[in-house]
Amino acid sequence: xxxxxxxxxxxxxxxxxxxxxxxxxxxxxxxxxxxxxxxxxxxxxxxxxxxxxxxxxxxxxxxxxxxxxxxxxxxxxxxxxxxxxxxxxxxxxxxxxxxxxxxxxxxxx
Amino acid sequence: xxxxxxxxxxxxxxxxxxxxxxxxxxxxxxxxxxxxxxxxxxxxxxxxxxxxxxxxxxxxxxxxxxxxxxxxxxxxxxxxxxxxxxxxxxxxxxxxxxxxxxxxxxxxxxxxxxxxxxxxxxxxxxxxxxxxxxxxxxxxxxxxxxxxxxxxxxxxxxxxxxxxxxxxxxxxxxxxxxxxxxxxxxxxxxxxxxxxxxxxxxxxxxxxxxxxxxxxxxxxxxxxxxxxxxxxxxxxxxxxxxxxx
Numbered sequence: 001x002x003x004x005x006x007x008x009x010x011x012x013x014x015x016x017x018x019x020x021x022x023x024x025x026x027x028x029x030x031x032x033x034x035x036x037x038x039x040x041x042x043x044x045x046x047x048x049x050x051x052x053x054x055x056x057x058x059x060x061x062x063x064x065x066x067x068x069x070x071x072x073x074x075x076x077x078x079x080x081x082x083x084x085x086x087x088x089x090x091x092x093x094x095x096x097x098x099x100x101x102x103x104x105x106x107x108x109x
Numbered sequence: 110x111x112x113x114x115x116x117x118x119x120x121x122x123x124x125x126x127x128x129x130x131x132x133x134x135x136x137x138x139x140x141x142x143x144x145x146x147x148x149x150x151x152x153x154x155x156x157x158x159x160x161x162x163x164x165x166x167x168x169x170x171x172x173x174x175x176x177x178x179x180x181x182x183x184x185x186x187x188x189x190x191x192x193x194x195x196x197x198x199x200x201x202x203x204x205x206x207x208x209x210x211x212x213x214x215x216x217x218x219x220x221x222x223x224x225x226x227x228x229x230x231x232x233x234x235x236x237x238x239x240x241x242x243x244x245x246x247x248x249x250x251x252x253x254x255x256x257x258x259x260x261x262x263x264x265x266x267x268x269x270x271x272x273x274x275x276x277x278x279x280x281x282x283x284x285x286x287x288x289x290x291x292x293x294x295x296x297x298x299x300x301x302x303x304x305x306x307x308x309x310x311x312x313x314x315x316x317x318x319x320x321x322x323x324x325x326x327x328x329x330x331x332x333x334x335x336x337x338x339x340x341x342x343x344x345x346x347x348x349x350x351x352x353x354x
Contacts, residue, residue: 013179015160017186025197043199047227049301051285056305058278060314080279090127090283097279102272
C-alpha cells in the first residue's frame with residue numbers, strides 16, 4: 001500500500017504519461033504553423049485503420065490454440081455485427097454482445 | 110441554459126449514451142479492481158478525474174507498488190496510450206479552432222470520445238464547439254460515475270464480472286461497421302487490421318501496439334496516392350459535415 005502522498009504523486013505521474021500522448025500532436029504542430037499535407041492525409045485515413053487496430057488490440061489475449069479457441073469471442077462478435085447491421089442500434093448491439101459473451105465465458109465454455 | 114447551449118446538449122447527449130453504458134461497466138470494473146487491491150473507494154474517483162484513461166488506469170493498478178520507479182510509470186503510460194497521439198493528429202485542425210475549450214478537449218480525448226467526434230455528423234443549427242464540449246464533458250462524467258460506483262460496490266460486495274471487457278470490443282466493432290458504411294474506400298481498414306495482426310504474431314500481445322502503429326502509418330503512406338485517389342470527393346471517415354465560420 002502506498003501512503004497518501006505517494007499515491008498523489010503516483011496518480012499525477014500516470015496522468016502526465018497519458019496527457020503527454022494526447023497533447024503531443026498539438027505541441028509538434030502548433031496552430032500558427034500550417035499543418036503539413038501528409039499529416040492532414042494521415043488525420044483523414046487513420047481513424048478507420050486505428051479502429052481495426054483497436055479491435056485486434058481488444059482481442060490480443062485470445063488464444064486460438066488453447067480451449068475454447070476464441071469461440072466465445074467469435075460468437076459474441078458475430079452476433080454483435082449481425083445485430084448492428086440489422087437494427088443499426090449501437091446500444092442494443094453492444095449490450096446483447098457483451099451479455100452473451102459473459103454467459104458464454106462464465107457458464108458455457 | 111441559453112437556447113443554443115440547450116440545442117447543442119440535446120444533439121450531443123443521445124450520441125453519448127453508448128459510451129454511458131460502456132463507461133459505467135468499464136469504469137465500474139476499474140473501481141472493483143482498485144478496491145480489491147485494498148484501496149479506499151475515493152481513489153477511484155480521483156483517478157477517474159485526473160487520469161481519465163481506461164487502459165491506463167487498469168495498468169496503473171497493476172503497477173501500484175511501493176518503490177515503483179516513477180520514470181517507468183511515465184514511460185509505460187506514454188507507450189500504452191501512444192495511439193492517442195494519432196487521435197491528436199486527426200483532430201489537429203478542428204481543435205485548433207476551439208479557443209478556450211482546446212485544453213479540456215485535448216485532455217479528455219479518450220478512444221470513445223475520439224470515435225464519436227471523428228465521425229460526428231453535427232445537426233443543422235448546432236454549434237460545433239459546444240457539441241464537442243458536451244460530448245467530451247459527458248463522457249468524462251460517465252467515467253467518473255462508473256469508477257466511483259465500481260469502487261463503492263467493490264468495497265461492499267463481490268460478484269463475477271468475467272467477460273465484461275467485451276463491451277469495449279463490441280463498441281469498437283459497431284463503430285468500425287458504421288465507418289465502413291460511410292466510406293467507399295476500405296483500404297485503410299485492411300491496412301490497420303493487417304498491420305495489427307502481423308505485429309501481434311511477431312511481437313506478441315504485450316509489445317505489439319507500438320510496432321503496429323508504425324507499420325500501419327507506413328502502410329497508409331505507401332498507399333497514399335491510391336487512398337487519396339479513391340477519396341477525392343469525400344474525406345475519409347468524415348461524413349459530410351456542415352461548414353462553419
